[in-house]
Amino acid sequence: MAEVLLENVSRVFGGFTAVDGVDLRVAAGEFVTLLGPSGCGKTTTLRMVAGLEEATGGRISIGRRVVSEPDKHIHLAPDRRQLGMVFQSYAIWPHMRVFDNVAYPLQVRRRPAAEIRERVERALRLVEMEHFADRPAPALSGGQQQRVAIARAMVFEPEVLLLDEPLSNLDARLRTQMGDEFRSLQKRLGITTLYVTHDQDEAMALSDRIVVMRGGRMLQAGSPQDIYRRPSSEIVASFFGAPNLLDATVTTVEQAPSNLSRLAVRGADWQGVAYGNHMFTPGSRVRVLVRPEDFRMGTGNDESDATWRGEVVASVFRGARRSLRLRTAAGELNVEVPALTQPAMGEAVEVGAARSALWAFANT
Numbered sequence: 001m002a003e004v005l006l007e008n009v010s011r012v013f014g015g016f017t018a019v020d021g022v023d024l025r026v027a028a029g030e031f032v033t034l035l036g037p038s039g040c041g042k043t044t045t046l047r048m049v050a051g052l053e054e055a056t057g058g059r060i061s062i063g064r065r066v067v068s069e070p071d072k073h074i075h076l077a078p079d080r081r082q083l084g085m086v087f088q089s090y091a092i093w094p095h096m097r098v099f100d101n102v103a104y105p106l107q108v109r110r111r112p113a114a115e116i117r118e119r120v121e122r123a124l125r126l127v128e129m130e131h132f133a134d135r136p137a138p139a140l141s142g143g144q145q146q147r148v149a150i151a152r153a154m155v156f157e158p159e160v161l162l163l164d165e166p167l168s169n170l171d172a173r174l175r176t177q178m179g180d181e182f183r184s185l186q187k188r189l190g191i192t193t194l195y196v197t198h199d200q201d202e203a204m205a206l207s208d209r210i211v212v213m214r215g216g217r218m219l220q221a222g223s224p225q226d227i228y229r230r231p232s233s234e235i236v237a238s239f240f241g242a243p244n245l246l247d248a249t250v251t252t253v254e255q256a257p258s259n260l261s262r263l264a265v266r267g268a269d270w271q272g273v274a275y276g277n278h279m280f281t282p283g284s285r286v287r288v289l290v291r292p293e294d295f296r297m298g299t300g301n302d303e304s305d306a307t308w309r310g311e312v313v314a315s316v317f318r319g320a321r322r323s324l325r326l327r328t329a330a331g332e333l334n335v336e337v338p339a340l341t342q343p344a345m346g347e348a349v350e351v352g353a354a355r356s357a358l359w360a361f362a363n364t
């Protein structure tokens with residue numbers, strides 16, 4: 001399996017920079033997801049790797065081969081890059097049977113008929129669609145069509161798979177199911193995968209690493225866990241859910257393992273212990289991230305837990321959980337609690353959060 005390497009890759013349209021100096025190495029067999037708001041340059045980046053879009057700067061390599069380097073006038077055509085692609089807009093062809101849809105990339109490559117039959121059967125087995133080979137494509141559900149598209153992308157055993165929002169046409173249940181299936185297939189086959197989505201949950205569930213993009217640039221790359229728990233900026237933090245970002249002042253600083261600082265912080269009518277990346281000093285003003293699901297009702301169990309007192313001003317039942325808004329001296333807090341917890345509107349409550357849940361940013 002091949003690695004994919006992007007070095008300082010850019011794409012300028014007229015005077016507009018859609019992708020701005022992206023550096024990214026997708027290791028062989030790794031699953032990397034580009035995540036970011038609409039227009040941030042995800043599709044353009046993927047299309048440059050595919051060869052469907054010409055880069056205007058930098059270098060792209062697949063395996064040992066440089067496939068794009070505008071300064072040296074290198075631009076390999078898509079069919080010479082040995083990639084499988086599944087794009088949202090690349091629906092399967094409605095006038096063909098499932099078999100012919102999957103066979104198409106091999107027919108274009110003029111493979112012998114016996115080899116085509118064998119490979120198509122194998123690809124359909126991978127996505128558990130072998131019993132549908134003779135179905136006309138329109139007689140399939142959305143999820144089945146998507147599986148056929150994946151089989152078609154994999155039929156010539158590409159070293160690298162590129163997927164652009166491949167699940168976005170599906171309903172929520174199928175999206176989760178197909179995502180999980182695809183992830184286990186990708187792991188089993190060890191295919192290097194570059195995936196694009198603007199769905200945070202999907203990105204977290206599927207990826208080895210997530211690259212958060214905005215305005216054509218990479219903001220942060222890391223494991224889902226790192227990106228979620230230790231975002232490098234408030235922008236990245238705010239990209240996932242409805243986090244609380246509270247103003248506070250550092251009172252004491254200690255070194256903590258893995259290059260972190262452990263900070264005692266004091267905010268408006270609350271205090272606690274937070275972790276942070278930077279070298280803070282006593283007196284530093286910080287913003288403290290607390291995810292809504294990290295609160296517990298009642299005062300903390302541990303002495304170092306932070307506690308906030310507030311009044312319930314909104315309560316939304318969401319089935320598995322309930323979203324509360326609390327008005328506190330530190331501002332309004334988004335708090336997620338088990339759905340059966342039912343504080344009355346206006347009720348005075350206390351919520352606590354463990355220090356491992358508090359993450360500090362420099363407030364500049």
Ligand SMILES: Nc1ncnc2c1ncn2[C@@H]1O[C@H](COP(=O)(O)OP(=O)(O)OP(=O)(O)O)[C@@H](O)[C@H]1O
Nearest residue numbers: 013016018036037038039040041042043044045198
């Ligand atoms: N051919 C083009 N000419 C001019 N501008 C373009 C062209 N293609 C893309 N852009 C611009 O480049 C920016 C990035 O587009 P891109 O399609 O990569 O975004 P995206 O992150 O995939 O967004 P979405 O989530 O909406 O699919 C956008 O502002 C878009 O308008």
Ligand SMILES: [Mg+2]
Nearest residue numbers: 042043044164
């Ligand atoms: Mg896009």
